[in-house]
Amino acid sequence: MLQIYNSLTRQKETFIPIVPRQVRMYVCGMTVYDYCHLGHARVMVVFDTVYRYLKASGYAVQYVRNITDIDDKIIKRAAENGEPIDALTQRFIDAMHADEDSLKVLRPTDEPRATGNIPEMLAMIQTLLDKGIAYQGSNGDVYYDVSKFDGYGKLSGRKLEDMRAGERVAVDEVKDDPMDFVLWKASKPGDPSWDAPWGAGRPGWHIECSAMSQKLLGEHFDIHGGGSDLQFPHHENEIAQSEGCTGHRHVNYWMHNGFIRINDEKMSKSLGNFFTIREVLQHYRAAEVRFFMLNSHYRSQLNYATDQLDAARASLNRLYTALRGLPEAGAAMHTDYERRFSAAMDDDFNTPEAIAVMFELARDINRIRTTQSDWAAASLGALLKLLGKTLGLLQDDPDEWLKGAVTRVDGLSDADIEALIQQRLDARTNKNWAESDRIRDELKAKGVILEDSAGKTTWRRA
RNA sequence: GGCUGAAUAGCAUAGUGGUAAUGCACCGGAUUGCAAAUCCGAGUACCUCAGUUCGAUUCUGAGUUCAGCCUCCA
Numbered sequence: 197m198l199q200i201y202n203s204l205t206r207q208k209e210t211f212i213p214i215v216p217r218q219v220r221m222y223v224c225g226m227t228v229y230d231y232c233h234l235g236h237a238r239v240m241v242v243f244d245t246v247y248r249y250l251k252a253s254g255y256a257v258q259y260v261r262n263i264t265d266i267d268d269k270i271i272k273r274a275a276e277n278g279e280p281i282d283a284l285t286q287r288f289i290d291a292m293h294a295d296e297d298s299l300k301v302l303r304p305t306d307e308p309r310a311t312g313n314i315p316e317m318l319a320m321i322q323t324l325l326d327k328g329i330a331y332q333g334s335n336g337d338v339y340y341d342v343s344k345f346d347g348y349g350k351l352s353g354r355k356l357e358d359m360r361a362g363e364r365v366a367v368d369e370v371k372d373d374p375m376d377f378v379l380w381k382a383s384k385p386g387d388p389s390w391d392a393p394w395g396a397g398r399p400g401w402h403i404e405c406s407a408m409s410q411k412l413l414g415e416h417f418d419i420h421g422g423g424s425d426l427q428f429p430h431h432e433n434e435i436a437q438s439e440g441c442t443g444h445r446h447v448n449y450w451m452h453n454g455f456i457r458i459n460d461e462k463m464s465k466s467l468g469n470f471f472t473i474r475e476v477l478q479h480y481r482a483a484e485v486r487f488f489m490l491n492s493h494y495r496s497q498l499n500y501a502t503d504q505l506d507a508a509r510a511s512l513n514r515l516y517t518a519l520r521g522l523p524e525a526g527a528a529m530h531t532d533y534e535r536r537f538s539a540a541m542d543d544d545f546n547t548p549e550a551i552a553v554m555f556e557l558a559r560d561i562n563r564i565r566t567t568q569s570d571w572a573a574a575s576l577g578a579l580l581k582l583l584g585k586t587l588g589l590l591q592d593d594p595d596e597w598l599k600g601a602v603t604r605v606d607g608l609s610d611a612d613i614e615a616l617i618q619q620r621l622d623a624r625t626n627k628n629w630a631e632s633d634r635i636r637d638e639l640k641a642k643g644v645i646l647e648d649s650a651g652k653t654t655w656r657r658a
Numbered sequence: 659g660g661c662u663g664a665a666u667a668g669c670a671u672a673g674u675g676g677u678a679a680u681g682c683a684c685c686g687g688a689u690u691g692c693a694a695a696u697c698c699g700a701g702u703a704c705c706u707c708a709g710u711u712c713g714a715u716u717c718u719g720a721g722u723u724c725a726g727c728c729u730c731c732a
Contacts, residue, residue: 224732227730233732237732238732268730352661353661353662354660354727358660358661359660359728424662424726424732425727426731428661454725455725455732456732460725462725492670496664497725501669503670507681508681511680517696518696548671551681552680555680555681556679556680563697567697629691633691636693640693640694645695648693648695649696656694656695
């Protein structure tokens, strides 16, 4: 039985889908005005893994992740670039897709864009106005009246009076209550705008997720996810909008992933430690980044450090080494490994524990290959690869993985390496160990590691 | 100030009311011409104090430290 930690109740709960064997899931996606950074990568990878595991568990999953393609930052950036908004957002949507592909992140089943769902937002705002939950301020903006929604604060565990007393809440003359939030922004000259009964403008950020999730997944669905910073106010507001509109429950399970830190500092542009996915991929392979992220629990904070990425590389090398040269076979069924892997994943997607099981399986494979044969270990190898698939790992050809590297400091082609290995084999045949070791050292200095076994030499890049 | 969450070996990360697991690093052994890889083995860790308990790293309380949110944010 799958257990999911529900941010709403602050405890693990048994997952029971609204419709048996079906899951409807919504995740807050990117605002597309720049390249995706490591934090975005974690959201992508975490919920991709949730998506994969739900599917592997036999659920039919509808996975919606929105694209915010209209907001203040986008307008500002387009103006700075002298670029049309459409061109800017499409450019970064394409870049986002490329980043996802490299990280082996599967596409969601739906990727709605805010600008493509304005009528649904207008309808929802109108409903809120009709119900007296929303009002129009003197500046033309439409606001949500948080005092009209009893449950306001239930997701983030806050009370309205505490939040009002917070010293960081700015006083705004236009709002009835400082905690009220904007549903519709009256347009300023030159900004993109859409017509509305209460005046031309554009949607507030929060309303888009309420409108698009309801359109695609219905008024009541199973899982809603996002970064932990979205818990308040974004998701709190989303609940207020959706439930204020429908009068009943919106989402059953709220999931929030932890933040990424860089060298024990908060990742921020002002600190200059803001890494985009594509910057990191110049130094590490995407699978290494993915392994690094899954090697800690999704709710915990994750510290990015080169030591950790190097360790991820070494770990993947070990797993791929166990698979290298193994014959094709059907995966071993009903093993203790599979059972423990599933038990770990069922426990709120405990990927670190699941990975630990994979390492124990790898040791068993190595043991059998040594004491028995490759053939005897083949079905366990297939199982390892199958388990890896659920995490989006280990799907490359092992030999290609081990011979590959992001940084080719060696400057040697595969053919160059093979030629040197042949020279070394000739030397070894003549027991010319000095020459043999010289060639091996030369290759090692260029990042190529040789392994002699069973009369033949294999190689990999460090 | 309000609300969350976290403190486990050299590093990282799981987990448990009773021999604390996984990867990297380190040590010994097997294997190897020597290595690498692999296997076997050893070793070192549960923030502090109090309480509950036969027994606490795990539960409770207090404290310390750290982080996140309270404003746009994944």
